[in-house]
Amino acid sequence: MRSFSFAALLLAVLLGLNIFCYNFIRTSVSDIDSSIDKIISHADKKDFKKAEKEFQKLKSKSEESKKIWFIIINHQEIDNVDISMRQSEAYLKKEAESDLIASLNTLKYNVNNVYEREKVNIINIF
Numbered sequence: 452m453r454s455f456s457f458a459a460l461l462l463a464v465l466l467g468l469n470i471f472c473y474n475f476i477r478t479s480v481s482d483i484d485s486s487i488d489k490i491i492s493h494a495d496k497k498d499f500k501k502a503e504k505e506f507q508k509l510k511s512k513s514e515e516s517k518k519i520w521f522i523i524i525n526h527q528e529i530d531n532v533d534i535s536m537r538q539s540e541a542y543l544k545k546e547a548e549s550d551l552i553a554s555l556n557t558l559k560y561n562v563n564n565v566y567e568r569e570k571v572n573i574i575n576i577f
Contacts, residue, residue: 480562536558
């Protein structure tokens with residue numbers, strides 16, 4: 452009976468941890484995704500000063516999220532996000548609108564890919 456109780460407790464703790472991690476990833480990806488959309492909107496209007504301010508917010512959100520992501524996510528996915536982030540930053544500094552928007556869409560894909568890979572479904576289990 453003791454081992455059953457321990458196993459049930461361990462299962463409950465692991466399930467709770469999994470739910471916490473999944474919710475954290477979902478909310479952080481959603482926040483980052485909305486920031487990317489704002490930057491794209493500013494870039495479309497050629498308002499690069501507002502885009503720069505929003506990009507700085509995006510960087511800080513991303514850095515905060517990565518502190519937890521490093522524990523629970525494949526590091527290659529985080530590297531892909533970092534590479535896209537640096538490309539976007541370079542295009543933003545050059546004020547290259549079309550390259551910036553393309554790079555931000557790549558960043559958006561990479562960020563959403565983090566969520567998709569961590570989402571629990573049959574494909575991820577097998």
